[in-house]
Amino acid sequence: MEKRHIMDRKIGVYVCECGPNIADALDIDRVIEAVSGMENVAVVERYKLMCSPDGKKYLAEQIKEHGLTHLVVGACSPKQHEATFMAVCEEGGMNPFLMQMANLREQIAWITPDKEKATERAIRHMKAAIRRVRYHAPLEKKEIECNPDVLVIGGGIAGMSAALLLSSPDRKVFLVEKNEELGGMVSRCEKLFPDMVKFFGNFVVTVREKESEPREFKVGAVVVATGADLFDPGALAEYGYGKIKNVVTASELEEMNLKGKIALEDGKEPKSVGIIHCVGRKEKGYCSEVCCRVGIKISRYLKEKIPGASVTQFYQDLCIPGSVAQAFYEETRNAGVEFVCTEAVKLSESDKKIQIDHDGKLATVDMVVLLPAIEAAESTSEISEMLGVKKGKGEFLTEEHEKIGPVTTTVEGVFLAGTVSGPKTVRDTVSQSEAAAGKILSSLVPGRKLETEARTSKISESLCTGCRTCLTVCCYSAIEYDESRGICTVNEVLCKGCGNCAAACPSGAATHQQFTQIQIHREMMEVLR
Amino acid sequence: MKEGYVIKATEGASKAVAELLKSLLEKNIFEAVLVPVRTNEGYNYVLTENTDLLNKAEIMPPVMSVQGGKVLQALTRHGKSGKIAAVMRMCEIRAAVELSKLEQTDLENVFFISVDCNGVIPLSDYLEDPSNAGKKFRPLCKICTSFSVVGDEEVEAVDIHAATMGVDKGQVLLIPMSPDGEETLEKLGIDEKQDTGNWVKEIEKLRKQRIAAREKALAEIKETVKTLNGLLEVFSRCIECHNCRSVCPICYCRLCFSDKETFRETGGEYLDRAQAQGVMKCTDELLQFHLGRMSHMSLSCVSCGMCEDACPVDIPVGQIFSVVAEQSQAIFDYVPGKSSDEAQPLRTFELDELTEVEDK
Numbered sequence: 001m002e003k004r005h006i007m008d009r010k011i012g013v014y015v016c017e018c019g020p021n022i023a024d025a026l027d028i029d030r031v032i033e034a035v036s037g038m039e040n041v042a043v044v045e046r047y048k049l050m051c052s053p054d055g056k057k058y059l060a061e062q063i064k065e066h067g068l069t070h071l072v073v074g075a076c077s078p079k080q081h082e083a084t085f086m087a088v089c090e091e092g093g094m095n096p097f098l099m100q101m102a103n104l105r106e107q108i109a110w111i112t113p114d115k116e117k118a119t120e121r122a123i124r125h126m127k128a129a130i131r132r133v134r135y136h137a138p139l140e141k142k143e144i145e146c147n148p149d150v151l152v153i154g155g156g157i158a159g160m161s162a163a164l165l166l167s168s169p170d171r172k173v174f175l176v177e178k179n180e181e182l183g184g185m186v187s188r189c190e191k192l193f194p195d196m197v198k199f200f201g202n203f204v205v206t207v208r209e210k211e212s213e214p215r216e217f218k219v220g221a222v223v224v225a226t227g228a229d230l231f232d233p234g235a236l237a238e239y240g241y242g243k244i245k246n247v248v249t250a251s252e253l254e255e256m257n258l259k260g261k262i263a264l265e266d267g268k269e270p271k272s273v274g275i276i277h278c279v280g281r282k283e284k285g286y287c288s289e290v291c292c293r294v295g296i297k298i299s300r301y302l303k304e305k306i307p308g309a310s311v312t313q314f315y316q317d318l319c320i321p322g323s324v325a326q327a328f329y330e331e332t333r334n335a336g337v338e339f340v341c342t343e344a345v346k347l348s349e350s351d352k353k354i355q356i357d358h359d360g361k362l363a364t365v366d367m368v369v370l371l372p373a374i375e376a377a378e379s380t381s382e383i384s385e386m387l388g389v390k391k392g393k394g395e396f397l398t399e400e401h402e403k404i405g406p407v408t409t410t411v412e413g414v415f416l417a418g419t420v421s422g423p424k425t426v427r428d429t430v431s432q433s434e435a436a437a438g439k440i441l442s443s444l445v446p447g448r449k450l451e452t453e454a455r456t457s458k459i460s461e462s463l464c465t466g467c468r469t470c471l472t473v474c475c476y477s478a479i480e481y482d483e484s485r486g487i488c489t490v491n492e493v494l495c496k497g498c499g500n501c502a503a504a505c506p507s508g509a510a511t512h513q514q515f516t517q518i519q520i521h522r523e524m525m526e527v528l529r
Numbered sequence: 530m531k532e533g534y535v536i537k538a539t540e541g542a543s544k545a546v547a548e549l550l551k552s553l554l555e556k557n558i559f560e561a562v563l564v565p566v567r568t569n570e571g572y573n574y575v576l577t578e579n580t581d582l583l584n585k586a587e588i589m590p591p592v593m594s595v596q597g598g599k600v601l602q603a604l605t606r607h608g609k610s611g612k613i614a615a616v617m618r619m620c621e622i623r624a625a626v627e628l629s630k631l632e633q634t635d636l637e638n639v640f641f642i643s644v645d646c647n648g649v650i651p652l653s654d655y656l657e658d659p660s661n662a663g664k665k666f667r668p669l670c671k672i673c674t675s676f677s678v679v680g681d682e683e684v685e686a687v688d689i690h691a692a693t694m695g696v697d698k699g700q701v702l703l704i705p706m707s708p709d710g711e712e713t714l715e716k717l718g719i720d721e722k723q724d725t726g727n728w729v730k731e732i733e734k735l736r737k738q739r740i741a742a743r744e745k746a747l748a749e750i751k752e753t754v755k756t757l758n759g760l761l762e763v764f765s766r767c768i769e770c771h772n773c774r775s776v777c778p779i780c781y782c783r784l785c786f787s788d789k790e791t792f793r794e795t796g797g798e799y800l801d802r803a804q805a806q807g808v809m810k811c812t813d814e815l816l817q818f819h820l821g822r823m824s825h826m827s828l829s830c831v832s833c834g835m836c837e838d839a840c841p842v843d844i845p846v847g848q849i850f851s852v853v854a855e856q857s858q859a860i861f862d863y864v865p866g867k868s869s870d871e872a873q874p875l876r877t878f879e880l881d882e883l884t885e886v887e888d889k
Contacts, residue, residue, distance in 0.1 A: 504876070509782075
């Protein structure tokens, strides 16, 4: 049955010149000649610019005119125009999954200076696409109902920024915060959010119910904004934190400042203060991005509250990029704050004062403020397990892609905002939160259905032996073991079609629907010729 | 130094272990025992509670017609057994453990009694003349280094080891290898205990010899399998009967990838290929079958030699696979069957593995 279908295929093959991009780099006519006689190939043509409105119209008409069952387009990268040509297929009345692109531009024309070699390579790639496409079966696009409501975990600045943007009359936002108060880390800083309380009043929705019964609610997306913790300087003996009097952390100084008085333990004002950067940086293995700015801010508090005090910063590296921060730094330095570059620092108590040994030189101060590194919060591991979002460097949650997917995760519908994915400034945190909210607003529209990935994996019931190898390699928790039938099954909504299961399954019971063994085999037979 | 329990074996080790099994059954410690027995045709595994039948038990049959791992797969693939004691050789136990990681056996209720293995003889030699037993051995048996449970060869699944090497003739030393094994031996009330020192020494000595012998015996094959041409040559007389796959305890797929339509092209495709290349060998899937099987099972290969025994055209397929398995297992520092908790390398993702190849 299947075999007869394969013999009946009518494949249309089209080579796009892509202006001079492809036409100049290889001999298109020779490519056409080489593939013309192949089994099932009904028509082979070239066209100037297939993605142009005229090109798309031409292609759709060709499909109808020749009664094509399958299509091969030799053009640019599918990343650029696969969606375009899939739409053309639908226009021409063909299932879009019966089309295969050969990447003649990025993979050949642009990187092969020798025209002869480029032509030969193009022939191989076109043949591979033609061989492969014969085995393409139509796939069905599926849509699912979606819930527009959103769960935001964490009521710090990241969570609140996202929640505020997301909330609307037709979308519920559930904000979950483990502490009594909203605001997170930044609420303890005077200068950033002096009117945080008003914020609370406007925002505290129905969710902060710690004592009552656990409540179940349904949401369409999750924003993880559980924040980070600060490194405990007590873990490093050289800083004497918790042992030497008047050695405090930046947040403790913030608290004093909020209360209105910066003072030593005996109540007197400090006459000299040392601020020590990068506490725990070496241990953590990364720069926490915000501490330098915090150090500068704190020295300004000090200069403001105690104008006569001398303030010295001990740093290894100053990291203060950006037009605003740079000015902030220069202003502070001009105001009499000293900056001392040093490799290592060791504190000791001497006659009620603190001695700072920096690279062998000694300085004596009344008070020391430590700037500890930002580290992953304890709750991050739990969150990671609960949502299936992987942890990366420094035990922070990882984004889908560091550069081009900075708010999404490998779990669709779970977004990251703020320091849960690593140290960030308030500005970056708010940007990320708003980006996450934007992603949700544009995809989870109330009343609109969600299209799921059609190119998923499936597992053959008759071939599966229930060894569960696929289950261990699935990154999307899309595979389940069915105890009663002794086989594994794929949840098509969760499956993103990565193909891990298909690669891991020794018998080929698990297959990727658009990368079947037979499709890959035929493609490779030609490409590797 | 560990101690073992001494049982009398004046009528041979098999009789002694059979008596042990009988008392385990009589004391209701196990519901049944799985052990090879002598039959008219040869030797077969039986699952029995019949103590009379145990008089025919042969703990080290001279041939291995069915791999014990495969026997346990048949018995427990669809759910665990009642509590049973299984007497097996090391390669069989290790295969059973590998299969359990692939969810093809359920060993929860299986109590393993291992033996010091001398090796088995090729089936063809046995059929020709049963008196060849003890004179000829499978080539892989002659160079097997995992024939007991000392040191590196320890296998976690073993509960009791029945030691015979380096032990006085007329005795078998029962060595507890797990808490369960210890408890079981205590229940039997055996009085005489003995130091295991001689046994350990003997095993270590023999192992050293085997390691050297293995290196020597496999040197040529190692060279051959390095290149594609070498592989093509050594497999050129393969008749594609796939016996090697059928008897392999690790090959557990319901339908082998090589039996699927993937490699069967249409007439037109073959013709296209023949025209483009000038000539095409009919058919050229042969090496793909062996390479595919190698890539699928070599990490779990226990070098039992079943495949080589089953090859009708005498390809040293077991030795070839053993050489490849040794190298692939070394990459992951993985010893098949050693530990039930250690995940099979291809079932785990390690972050550093993702860049390992790229970095080279």
